[in-house]
Structures are given as structure tokens and as C-alpha cells.
Amino acid sequence: ESCVMKKINFNEVIKEIIILTAAVAIIAAAVYFFLVPSHTSVSSISGLGIVLSNFVPLPLSAITMILNVVLLIIGFLTCGREFGVKTVLASLMLPMYLRIFEILTPHVESLSGNIVIDLVCFMIVVGAGQAVLFNMNASSGGIDIVAKLINKYLGFKIGQSITIIGVLISMAAIFVYDRETMVISLVGTLIYGQVLDRFCDGFHVRKKVSILSREHEKIQNYIVKELRRGATIYPAYGGLDHAEHVEVVTILEKNEYGKLLSFIHETDEHAFVTVSTVNEVVGAWNTVKSR
Numbered sequence: 001e002s003c004v005m006k007k008i009n010f011n012e013v014i015k016e017i018i019i020l021t022a023a024v025a026i027i028a029a030a031v032y033f034f035l036v037p038s039h040t041s042v043s044s045i046s047g048l049g050i051v052l053s054n055f056v057p058l059p060l061s062a063i064t065m066i067l068n069v070v071l072l073i074i075g076f077l078t079c080g081r082e083f084g085v086k087t088v089l090a091s092l093m094l095p096m097y098l099r100i101f102e103i104l105t106p107h108v109e110s111l112s113g114n115i116v117i118d119l120v121c122f123m124i125v126v127g128a129g130q131a132v133l134f135n136m137n138a139s140s141g142g143i144d145i146v147a148k149l150i151n152k153y154l155g156f157k158i159g160q161s162i163t164i165i166g167v168l169i170s171m172a173a174i175f176v177y178d179r180e181t182m183v184i185s186l187v188g189t190l191i192y193g194q195v196l197d198r199f200c201d202g203f204h205v206r207k208k209v210s211i212l213s214r215e216h217e218k219i220q221n222y223i224v225k226e227l228r229r230g231a232t233i234y235p236a237y238g239g240l241d242h243a244e245h246v247e248v249v250t251i252l253e254k255n256e257y258g259k260l261l262s263f264i265h266e267t268d269e270h271a272f273v274t275v276s277t278v279n280e281v282v283g284a285w286n287t288v289k290s291r
Helices: 002-038 045-052 060-078 081-104 115-135 143-154 158-175 179-204 216-226 254-267
Strands: 206-212 232-237 244-252 272-278
Touching: 002 081, 002 115, 045 060, 060 081, 060 143, 081 143, 115 143, 115 179, 143 158, 158 179, 206 216, 206 254, 216 244, 216 254, 244 254, 254 272
Parallel strands: none
Antiparallel strands: 206 244, 206 272, 232 244
């Protein structure tokens, strides 16, 4: 049994490393191919690095590394070991990817030729990558660590935290670029915060399923034993026929909802099912699942 448990844990670690590596690659590509050519500074340590690179005689990859190291120590001490280890890996990978891009394409130019399009592409691509990292209790380092601290201690959403810090970084762009660039950076930062929150919320969306069925015991057993989720049972009375019924209520992930719906169709084609979207679940929702 212990060998199986070790194998499962090992597989989970490998899976998380693969996901983390892919997410950081996406973030690095967004920074280098969209943010750097646009000369904007949007909600990232890389954006601050772009500003500082105009004053410090170091490549962007080196500046990013130095800034990350300072914040990594803070994140490791305040946000826990798991967050710290994953963030260390991600923050080390980010400048490595940037350096690879610098070597392969040393004189990168705008892919679209339009600063606004570059900024929109950056926000969408990097938002997806960052949301993946935050969902697995990690970050790419830099101001994401500060955003995590604001989220943890002040209760702001991740996107809102990023916006607060990003506004300050964007305002620093005035020391390097013109007012137009600063305004575009500010607007981009505000939009990016919203985009990031939307991506992050997508990972937490669940389905609340309410079922009225004569086969409620079979459905309840399927939820608990097969899907390994909890179920709440309510007595219900029909408003039309005043008949007694039993309502089964459960909260599932989207893929689990599809499995349950198929089982209900096979078990009781006359079952009455209502479904609603749940944006957040707080508590021991995953306790049974993790056993």
C-alpha cells in the first residue's frame, strides 16, 4: 500500500512539474514577444525590469533574476513551503526562458506592429499562464509574490492585488517612455487584473446539482462511492400533487457533472435535475475526494 501511495505521489509531482514548466514557458513567451517590443510596463516584475534595463547595464534576464531573488525569500517565509518551492522553480525557469529567447531572437520586433494589439495579446496569454500557476499554489515570482501576500493578508482577489502593484510599476514607465506609453500601460494593467481574475475564477467554478428522483438512493451511492463526493439529502413535497420526494444535492467539478448526468439518464429518465454555477467553495469540499 505504501508503494502505491509513493507511486501516486511521484506521478502527481511529475504532473505538477510538467504543468508548471509549460505555464512558465507561456508567461516568458508573452513577456518577450509581446511586452518587450511594445515598450510597456504591465503588472509584472519583467515590466519593472524593462524600465530598469534602461538605467542598469544588465540584460533583462539578469535584472529579472536579481529582483526575483529578493522577493522569493519573502514569499518562502510568509506563504508556506509548498508555495515557496514551486515559486522558486518557476522564478528560476522564467529568466532561463527569457535568456533562451534572447539568444535565439536577440532583436525581437513587434509581431503585430501595433502597441495596443501587442498589449492585448500579452494580457490574454500571460493571464492564462499566471492563472495556472496561482491555481496550483505557485507563482512566477516577482510582484506575484507581493500580490499573493496582499491576497492572503488583506483579502483582495489576485487580479485586484496585481492591479494595485501594476499601477505603481506602470507609472514608473514615465521615467523611460512618454506619457502615451504610461497611459497605455496603466490601462493595460487595469484590464490585465480583470482578465487574470476571470481566468482564476474559471478554475474554481463548480456545478451545484439538485436531483429529484425515485432512484435517489442509487444516485446518492454513485455520488459518494464512484465520484467520491459528498451529498446532502432533503425531504421535499410536490406543490402540485403534494407527494413526498427526496432531493439529493451535491457540488461537483465540471467533468464529474457530466458523469453524474449520464448515470442519471441511465438510472431514471424521469428524474428532475436543476443545475447552477458555483463560483467558489469554502470548507472541506475536497476531504472525501482526497482519501
